[in-house]
Amino acid sequence: MIKVFTRGCSMEKISISFFNNKDLYFAVAIKDGKIIKSILPKANNDEALDEITAEFKDYKISKDYRSLAKSVSDIYYGKKSIFKKEMLHLNLSEFQKRVLLEVMKIPYGKIKTYKQVSEAIDSKAYRAVGTAIAKNPFPLIIPCHRVVRTDLDIGGFYEGPFMKKEILQNEGIKIKGFKIINLKFA
């Protein structure tokens, strides 16, 4: 009996499920029953598909996990998250894992600064924390939108600061310009 593995990838196909309302298209990628990637919402289905499948060559579109995609959209619209770290494939460097698991602890409606995240994992690598968060494979699920700059500017965001601002406001955080004005540190 010979087993063939292709470049260390599992044989298991990745399932892609979507959820959309009239404005935005969400997607999740599932492998072996766990989430392997999520995306920030896109304006149309093609963009969502391109991004969610960017690093996968073998996948299928499925309706099986539509409810998970909807749960991601729920976070966007200011509902509490149902996700647990056990539901995620964390194929990440040790450092990135420490950073992202720390970010995942920030509760709904609260924020932390990059510096606070850094200190919480016993590191002085503020910029590296920013880099690790920038590569978060689970936007919204791992709430990187709740990490802001020390001066309380909301900071950067993959889809731009407007989306980050909107998500934070949906969680009840008050923002003037791009600065947080009602402080709720985690």
Add this chain to the structure above:
DNA sequence: GCTTTAGACGTAT
């Protein structure tokens, strides 16, 4: 309130 400057550290190339 800007803007610049050097610092710190993980990661990709």
Add this chain to the structure above:
DNA sequence: ATACGTCTAAAGC
């Protein structure tokens, strides 16, 4: 070796 980040702190205007 180098360059860059969803950054920070200090110094200058």
